[in-house]
Amino acid sequence: MTAVDDRLITDVREIFENLEVPEGFKAELLRGDIVMMAGLGLVHNMIVESVQDQIPRDRWRRLQVQDLDIPDELSEPVPDLVVIERDAVPGAGRLVPSGVVAMVVEVVSKNSVDRDYGDKRSIYAAGKVPAYLIIDPMAEQCLLLTEPTGQGEEADYLLERTSKFGMPLSLDILGIKLDTSEFGTLPPVKRHRRP
Template sequence: MTAVDDRPTTTNIVKIFENLEVPEGFKVELLRGVIVMMAGPDVAHNDIVEAIQDQIPRQRWRRLQTQDIAMLEETSEPQPDLVVVERGAGPGHGRLMPSQVITMLVEVVSKTSVDRDYVVKRSIYAAAKVPAYLIIDPVMAQCVLLTEPTGEGEDADYRCQRITKFGDITPLEPVGIELDTSEFESYEKVRPHRYP
């Protein structure tokens, strides 16, 4: 008698993910073969995303919210808080934006996403060779800009890391702006963490 392995394969998990019915008010992502579901974000989170989007010039950049990203080698389809793509690059239709055309991804840390944003997604985005990954952290009132992706798979990382505090100007060379963070609010009554 032959044993049958009925664990989901990479192909099956992607199909399950793509056909998943997500309850209203929840966000779902596929991160290295793991389906992650999260409740909707804090208002401070959304205000920060809006402030960033307003500062990135629309004439040159597409600033896409809730856009799923295709990172097939990673068995990942994350949904960053903001995706920045040069105007004219990438598809005009469809659910997935290929990682190869992305200039910068932005994640605003939530109270429950610290490890995912600082560790898991950092590695996934570096493995996909996304040129810049900006982590906005209302827990620690800081911005972390990661550039120069290197490595493969779970060993991938960014060579350069620049940390600025909320209230300071944050240079974003990949998109040619200096980000004003003076409007960014920190979360209240949240335990500090140890990242980056």
């Protein structure tokens, strides 16, 4: 006979905070679900490095895999890159409040497509993150989302701008034009349902 523990989990945040994540993996809390991903590939890491290197360090903090605190959401996403004004960084701690974030960046993988284009889009919009940049090496394009509106799962961005790799992308919020010409690509996978 198999024993089943049918006790209700009442504090998923506590479980998440005490979770022992194996080396080489990262874990996120997305709307009450704990999502674990294996290590990231070379193309992914080189794209993140390229974006980070183009954001002026004297004005911006460019933090890789930083946990965010989204008010009124049971979510603690871990974007590939978080951009914060140098003077706006809060004190110590694991979580950075989404209210101080200027932009988040996610680089899409075949396993993160729906989360990056769907769940995280509404989570970051609900957290009022002013700019969300999705870089998709399979579709060879960037999608810049701005002007967050709404709450919860209904939150979204009012403006979106798509740019193919090789074309510069204006990131007005940071005062730069992002050079995408060196972004690596990955073999296309079955086209996802997202833009």
